[in-house]
Amino acid sequence: xxxxxxxxxxxxxxxxxxxxxxxxxxxxxxxxxxxxxxxxxxxxxxxxxxxxxxxxxxxxxxxxxxxxxxxxxxxxxxxxxxxxxxxxxxxxxxxxxxxxxxxxxx
Numbered sequence: 001x002x003x004x005x006x007x008x009x010x011x012x013x014x015x016x017x018x019x020x021x022x023x024x025x026x027x028x029x030x031x032x033x034x035x036x037x038x039x040x041x042x043x044x045x046x047x048x049x050x051x052x053x054x055x056x057x058x059x060x061x062x063x064x065x066x067x068x069x070x071x072x073x074x075x076x077x078x079x080x081x082x083x084x085x086x087x088x089x090x091x092x093x094x095x096x097x098x099x100x101x102x103x104x105x106x
Contacts, residue, residue, distance in 0.1 A: 041103055042099075042101070044105070053089055056089050057089050060082065
């Protein structure tokens, strides 16, 4: 499952990067027809980042809750690293949001 998710993300990002950087602005291209490929690339970036961020956060929370369920006395030791890891995962999604905004308003 991890391999399929990785390959799908890799293919989407390579195709999107190719579309964005291939835009030249000549007649007949996407830039002259009004389609903003930077906005399309930003949408793909945000979709992938939010999807992968949500998946990783849910797996981390499930693992932490399973550990707490097995050993309730370890809840204090598990809670702090869980919150720290969730914050770091969410920061990656925020960084991708900032990159998407930069791409759209470039």
